[in-house]
Structures are given as C-alpha cells and as structure tokens.
Amino acid sequence: MEITSTFVLGEPQGDGRQFVRERHVVAGGPMIDREYLWDGMLDPQLVMEERAKLIEAELLAREAARLAVVGTEVPWTKYEFLDRFNSLERCAIRRLARTDDNVLDFIEMLNASGGVYKSKTWAGLLYLVHIEVISFERAEAIAESM
Helix, strand or coil: CCCEEEEEEECCCCCCCCCEEEEEECCCCEEEEEEEEECCCCHHHHHHHHHHHHHHHHHHHHHHHHHHHHHCCCEEEEHHCCCCHHHHHHHHHHHHCCHHHHHHHHHHHHCCCCEEEEHHHHHHHHHHCCEEEEEEEHHHHHHCCC
C-alpha cells in the first residue's frame, strides 16, 4: 500500500508552539489530514512517518477484515425462503415430498437448518427445476432474492 505523506508548519502561536498539518494520501484510497500543535520537542517528520505507518496498518487490517467477510451469506428464515415460492409451487413441493426422496430430503434439510443459505439450497432448487416444479428462471429469481 502506497501512502504519500507531507506536512506543513504553521505560524508560531503566542506560546511558541506551531500547528503542524499532516496530509497522508493513500494511492487509490482516502486522503487523511491530521493537525496538531507542535511544541518543538519531537521532529515532525518522524511523527508524520510513524503516523503513516499506523494509518497503513489500520487500512491493511480493515482490508483483511473485509476480505474475511466477502461472500458471507446472511441467512433467511425458513419462512422467508418458502415465502419466495407461490402457493401452487409450495403445494407441489409438499405433495412430491410424499413420493420423491430427493424432495423429501430437501424439505427435511430446510426443517433441520437454523437458517437458509443460498449456497445450501441451490442443489435443491435445481432438482425442482429438473422435475419441472419450477423453471430455471424461477430458481434463479428465488436464489437471487436471498
């Protein structure tokens, strides 16, 4: 991550301190400004360099956290999932669950789940397409709404 940092010293104040205005520009990212009163004790260049390191560490940690949750699915309740089907589709699924082990398994897995995830239901939706309960477009619409 490339950060370009600069600082400017302001006019001396009545007590001898000076404002330091730092600007940290992250390549392809935010611009971070920081202002403080400098008492002449620490080198502003070193302070700016250390602050740039902290900014970089924070931004890298945030990016790592973002990457850790990319693809995270927010589950639906069973009701929210089944509500995506119309009443004719739900009735057909319940009827088929009495004679088709794959449909029964799909329903039992839904009933056993704590939440419904798109990645876990896609195979069941495709099976419903295969046995012509719903169209492929309908399966996509149900899955996309999750």
